[in-house]
Amino acid sequence: PETATRQRKEKEPFEIDFTSALDGKLAETIFTQASSNSAISLPKKDWKSKTRNLLPDDKHFNSKQLLSLFLKPKARMNSKRNRFNSRIGTSSHAAQSGSVHAADMDE
Amino acid sequence: AVTLRKIHEACCYEPMRPNKNADAADDFDEADFNAEFTRCVFRIMPVKKSESVGDRTIRFIGLFLRHANDKDNDLLGETDADASTMPETPSSRLTAEVMEAVLPLLASKDKFVRYRSTQLISHIINSLDAIDDDLFQKLRQGLLKRIRDKEAVVRSQAVLGLGRLAGNQIEGMTNPEESDDDAETGLLEKLLEVLQNDPSAEVRRSLLVNLPILPATLPYLLERARDQDAATRRAVYARLLPALGDFRHLSLSMREKLLRWGLRDRDENVRKAAGRLFRERWIEDCAGVTQPEDGEAPPEPAAPTLDGLLELLERIDVVNSGVENGVALEAMKGFWGGRPDYRDAMDFNDKFWETLSAESVFVARSFNDFCRTEGNGKYEALVEEKLPEVTKIAYFLERYLSVMIEAIQRANNQDNVGEDEEEEDTVEQEFIVEQLLHIVLTLDYSDEVGRRKMFALLRQALSIPELPDEVTKLTVEVLRDICAPDNAGEKEFCSVVLEAVADVHDAIVDDGANGDDDESFHSARSEVSGNSTPTRKGKNTKDTEMSEEESRDKAIKEIMINMKCLHIVQCMLTNVEGNLQQNDHLVSMLNNLVVPAVRSHEAPVRERGLVCLGLCALLDRPLAEENLTLFIHFFSKGHAALQITALQILTDILNVHGAQLLSSNPTLLKVYVKALRSGSRNPEVQGAATVAVSKLLLGRVVTDSETSSELLKTLIIAYFDPSTAGNQSVRQALNYFLPVFCYSRAENQDLMRSVALDTLHALYNIREGIDDDEMDVDDEMASLNTIGACLVDWTDPRKCYMPGVPMDADRKNVNGDVHLDFASDILEKLNGNLSSKYMSHHS
Numbered sequence: 001p002e003t004a005t006r007q008r009k010e011k012e013p014f015e016i017d018f019t020s021a022l023d024g025k026l027a028e029t030i031f032t033q034a035s036s037n038s039a040i041s042l043p044k045k046d047w048k049s050k051t052r053n054l055l056p057d058d059k060h061f062n063s064k065q066l067l068s069l070f071l072k073p074k075a076r077m078n079s080k081r082n083r084f085n086s087r088i089g090t091s092s093h094a095a096q097s098g099s100v101h102a103a104d105m106d107e
Numbered sequence: 108a109v110t111l112r113k114i115h116e117a118c119c120y121e122p123m124r125p126n127k128n129a130d131a132a133d134d135f136d137e138a139d140f141n142a143e144f145t146r147c148v149f150r151i152m153p154v155k156k157s158e159s160v161g162d163r164t165i166r167f168i169g170l171f172l173r174h175a176n177d178k179d180n181d182l183l184g185e186t187d188a189d190a191s192t193m194p195e196t197p198s199s200r201l202t203a204e205v206m207e208a209v210l211p212l213l214a215s216k217d218k219f220v221r222y223r224s225t226q227l228i229s230h231i232i233n234s235l236d237a238i239d240d241d242l243f244q245k246l247r248q249g250l251l252k253r254i255r256d257k258e259a260v261v262r263s264q265a266v267l268g269l270g271r272l273a274g275n276q277i278e279g280m281t282n283p284e285e286s287d288d289d290a291e292t293g294l295l296e297k298l299l300e301v302l303q304n305d306p307s308a309e310v311r312r313s314l315l316v317n318l319p320i321l322p323a324t325l326p327y328l329l330e331r332a333r334d335q336d337a338a339t340r341r342a343v344y345a346r347l348l349p350a351l352g353d354f355r356h357l358s359l360s361m362r363e364k365l366l367r368w369g370l371r372d373r374d375e376n377v378r379k380a381a382g383r384l385f386r387e388r389w390i391e392d393c394a395g396v397t398q399p400e401d402g403e404a405p406p407e408p409a410a411p412t413l414d415g416l417l418e419l420l421e422r423i424d425v426v427n428s429g430v431e432n433g434v435a436l437e438a439m440k441g442f443w444g445g446r447p448d449y450r451d452a453m454d455f456n457d458k459f460w461e462t463l464s465a466e467s468v469f470v471a472r473s474f475n476d477f478c479r480t481e482g483n484g485k486y487e488a489l490v491e492e493k494l495p496e497v498t499k500i501a502y503f504l505e506r507y508l509s510v511m512i513e514a515i516q517r518a519n520n521q522d523n524v525g526e527d528e529e530e531e532d533t534v535e536q537e538f539i540v541e542q543l544l545h546i547v548l549t550l551d552y553s554d555e556v557g558r559r560k561m562f563a564l565l566r567q568a569l570s571i572p573e574l575p576d577e578v579t580k581l582t583v584e585v586l587r588d589i590c591a592p593d594n595a596g597e598k599e600f601c602s603v604v605l606e607a608v609a610d611v612h613d614a615i616v617d618d619g620a621n622g623d624d625d626e627s628f629h630s631a632r633s634e635v636s637g638n639s640t641p642t643r644k645g646k647n648t649k650d651t652e653m654s655e656e657e658s659r660d661k662a663i664k665e666i667m668i669n670m671k672c673l674h675i676v677q678c679m680l681t682n683v684e685g686n687l688q689q690n691d692h693l694v695s696m697l698n699n700l701v702v703p704a705v706r707s708h709e710a711p712v713r714e715r716g717l718v719c720l721g722l723c724a725l726l727d728r729p730l731a732e733e734n735l736t737l738f739i740h741f742f743s744k745g746h747a748a749l750q751i752t753a754l755q756i757l758t759d760i761l762n763v764h765g766a767q768l769l770s771s772n773p774t775l776l777k778v779y780v781k782a783l784r785s786g787s788r789n790p791e792v793q794g795a796a797t798v799a800v801s802k803l804l805l806g807r808v809v810t811d812s813e814t815s816s817e818l819l820k821t822l823i824i825a826y827f828d829p830s831t832a833g834n835q836s837v838r839q840a841l842n843y844f845l846p847v848f849c850y851s852r853a854e855n856q857d858l859m860r861s862v863a864l865d866t867l868h869a870l871y872n873i874r875e876g877i878d879d880d881e882m883d884v885d886d887e888m889a890s891l892n893t894i895g896a897c898l899v900d901w902t903d904p905r906k907c908y909m910p911g912v913p914m915d916a917d918r919k920n921v922n923g924d925v926h927l928d929f930a931s932d933i934l935e936k937l938n939g940n941l942s943s944k945y946m947s948h949h950s
Binding site for chain 2: 016017018022026029030031032033034035037039040041042046047048049051052053054055056057058059060061062063065066067069070071072074075
């Protein structure tokens with residue numbers, strides 16, 4: 001009788017049938033203990049993380065760094081030979097994909 | 108949603124009747140109810156994680172138990188409410204019974220049962236105010252085991268409950284009677300260990316937001332600002348730090364780090380959260396009237412106050428964080444962008460300029476920067492309206508320049524007395540002048556009176572020997588801007604700067620020389636236009652008469668003169684673009700100052716001379732060709748820093764004058780390859796070389812296929828080679844460069860394709876060469892599968908930029924030849940291998 005109120009939840013596609021008795025299979029699922037503690041535990045080697053799960057220092061690479069001179073960071077590279085102009089399109093693309101900063105190694 | 112809530116409410120209250128009835132009525136007694144309740148609880152245990160019904164039912168149980176407990180406690184009356192022992196009530200008995208029944212399920216074989224049981228226990232711990240002591244211990248033990256569960260979802264539920272327990276325990280510890288044993292502190296330690304080490308980001312995040320914030324936990328919590336997982340980092344900025352209360356309780360260096368990490372995070376959402384924290388929370392801590400008590404709604408944002416903003420900047424140590432590449436400028440850019448109220452409230456009146464501090468000048472400088480660079484010019488009018496005209500700014504700059512110089516001279520003269528204080532003062536004065544110059548750099552000099560005033564002021568300032576390096580650099584930049592952008596302007600600029608160099612030289616030589624020998628007449632004029640440096644001449648004349656100390660002082664002074672003059676020249680050359688030979692000033696400077704410096708016996712002079720020579724070489728191709736061997740020599744023989752300088756000079760030269768210099772100088776290619784492989788001996792050099800070669804390839808300076816193949820191959824190998832694992836400069840530069848290079852041009856992608864197989868083979872050999880006994884290969888290096896996947900991805904023609912096709916266009920009809928060629932390369936290779944095996948088998 002107490003469960004009657006809770007049965008209203010069964011409008012959900014997934015139903016918990018509170019009224020019926022526990023059948024053997026379900027009871028087995030619920031009450032079977034793990035064979036050993038280690039069977040349900042994290043392997044000990046995963047308890048410690050070398051990096052403490054921290055990121056390395058970011059070096060913040062960007063397209064600007066790759067497209068400027070080392071000694072004259074303000075001057076545009078190749079501006080004299082004008083070869084640069086043909087690359088304007090690609091450089092804006094570079095900036096785009098570069099801003100993603102996907103610096104992780106595992107792809 | 109409304110119906111759901113109604114059902115929820117109904118569920119919540121209706122069971123109360125049976126419960127109360129259970130006490131009074133006969134048909135069901137309490138034991139029946141509890142047994143039935145427990146039976147239903149069991150029913151929830153196998154529900155999969157994905158079923159939200161499970162979550163809701165568990166929330167329902169928590170709500171019900173809490174409600175029942177409250178009601179029971181109400182019934183007991185207030186007298187017992189404060190009692191130290193927990194009164195036993197029907198609800199506490201029910202709670203205990205349910206918990207006892209669920210406890211063994213924590214070690215169930217089935218992962219969903221473990222998940223739901225852990226979830227239920229944690230949830231109930233978090234729903235109830237108090238729990239019986241014995242039960243508490245059992246729950247704690249049970250949950251502690253689950254923080255090492257195989258399943259991340261179970262662990263993350265376990266830490267939810269334990270986080271609360273750890274919080275209670277600490278509250279208890281402030282009360283000495285209750286802080287009983289070491290096991291209690293052990294719990295917190297364990298959780299902190301999990302926070303650092305758990306492989307699942309979800310678990311770490313769940314702890315981050317549920318652990319109590321305490322002096323002992325705070326460093327661990329803040330450390331998550333650098334967590335590998337972006338959502339966890341974001342939680343630090345969006346949840347932890349706002350919940351922390353006044354940010355001024357954090358240490359100065361911690362504030363700076365948090366701001367820098369957050370605003371420069373690789374993930375946009377983290378950056379946004381950090382920006383919001385700064386401009387909405389931290390400013391409130393400084394400008395707001397009172398702090399909200401816990402649970403109270405946050406007060407309305409305080410009205411903008413300059414004092415609040417000044418304090419905010421002081422609290423992030425703007426003198427240090429506001430320098431170039433410091434984080435304060437980024438922070439303030441976001442601040443101005445997100446706080447229109449502050450933008451409007453700013454009033455830079457005369458009083459403001461007359462009483463500048465490091466903080467207030469930075470307000471003006473960052474505001475000026477923001478208005479001139481953001482919003483496509485829509486803030487230009489705002490800054491024009493608020494900033495004084497050029498003449499006035501020049502007047503203020505003059506004032507602060509002379510205050511700064513006086514401070515420096517004062518500090519120089521009193522060597523020891525009150526040194527720290529003096530030094531702090533000069534640092535602030537320098538900072539103020541630097542910021543003013545940053546504003547001056549952006550001004551419009553069409554007003555002739557203002558232009559003249561500024562020009563004269565800066566020309567004069569540059570002649571002051573005490574002018575600090577950074578101020579010198581900015582002064583030279585402004586001078587370049589004030590002169591016309593054409594060739595004539597550049598010549599005027601050079602002649603003015605070189606005049607100042609001569610003045611500086613004279614001033615230092617005169618100062619303290621006391622006319623003790625003819626040297627003092629050896630003026631800088633002759634340095635610039637004459638034929639010798641101040642280093643050599645006259646050294647012999649009085650050698651015998653000079654004491655050792657005197658000659659040492661003299662030598663030091665000569666080095667100082669040279670260093671200072673070379674620095675000004677270096678700043679100047681950075682801003683020069685025209686041909687060197689067509690500028691007499693530059694030619695004589697090269698011959699009289701730079702070339703002798705490169706030949707100097709004093710290493711610092713020689714190295715600075717080298718940079719100047721490099722800068723000259725960028726303006727003069729024959730000069731570059733003549734000195735290529737010299738730069739290569741500095742690379743081969745120099746220390747690491749000098750090697751890097753040499754590499755950078757060489758790379759800039761190739762960029763400016765073209766790759767023919769590379770093809771006509773076979774040793775030069777060797778320099779690059781050697782530098783790229785310098786690995787463990789010289790990680791910094793390897794890092795610089797990686798960026799240098801990336802530039803050459805991306806800038807299409809090197810296009811000859813043999814050279815570019817060789818370089819690209821070396822780069823890819825460096826990317827995966829375990830020896831660079833610790834070299835973040837190399838890894839991160841390549842992580843950026845390789846995809847950008849491949850996707851920016853079909854030719855580049857094809858070059859990648861052409862070296863892919865060889866590279867893979869080389870990497871295979873490296874992997875095979877790793878000693879299994881010493882280390883775990885997979886820890887050290889990506890698998891060949893991963894490497895192969897990268898190569899395939901980099902050669903994916905769909906990802907390549909195509910002229911005229913927007914990047915987000917549907918890319919179905921793409922020329923797929925690159926991948927086809929790649930596949931045929933592989934087949935050919937396989938075929939070759941097969942036949943060679945076949946041959947060897949038969950021979």
